[in-house]
Amino acid sequence: MTTRALELYITGLKNAHAMEREAQEMLERAIQRLTDYPDLVARLQEHLVETKEQLKRLGTLLKQQATSSSLVKDTVLATGANLAAMAHTMASDEVLKNSFASNALEAFEIAAYKSLIALAEEAGVRVKTVLSESLREEERMAEWLDKNVEKITIEFLRLEEKRKAA
Numbered sequence: 001m002t003t004r005a006l007e008l009y010i011t012g013l014k015n016a017h018a019m020e021r022e023a024q025e026m027l028e029r030a031i032q033r034l035t036d037y038p039d040l041v042a043r044l045q046e047h048l049v050e051t052k053e054q055l056k057r058l059g060t061l062l063k064q065q066a067t068s069s070s071l072v073k074d075t076v077l078a079t080g081a082n083l084a085a086m087a088h089t090m091a092s093d094e095v096l097k098n099s100f101a102s103n104a105l106e107a108f109e110i111a112a113y114k115s116l117i118a119l120a121e122e123a124g125v126r127v128k129t130v131l132s133e134s135l136r137e138e139e140r141m142a143e144w145l146d147k148n149v150e151k152i153t154i155e156f157l158r159l160e161e162k163r164k165a166a
Helices: 003-033 038-064 071-089 095-125 129-163
Strands: none
Touching: 003 038, 003 095, 038 129, 095 129
16 A cells, blocks of 8 residues: 555545535535426436435545545535536526536546546555445436437427517
């Protein structure tokens, strides 16, 4: 086990925890606001449950390393997520902006989990199964978003046309 790999693994766990807190905030805001898109909201609700489980897993892994999440990182990223959500609500194409942001966040989370797995292995920490579960959840969400971006866009267009006709 290398000391530097372990240090980076622990830092990565804290960063991942903050990242998932940000994701939780974004999901909660989107679920509240995007009620015109029931399929999207249903998938976001499923992913919110997964995100909360990911936070628990990360908390457990942090405890195993005799440390805890970074309150500062968690707060800053959660605040950023809320600010982004507020900015998106002012846009007439809120659902599109949220979809784009969600796609970007999923890609970021996938890369973060892959990196964490590599760091853990280099540090000699055997947590691949736990981290791989979170990685698979993020990959499934990213795949769903990728497969549905056109559908969401067309739903948005149809709703806009109805609103303008009314």
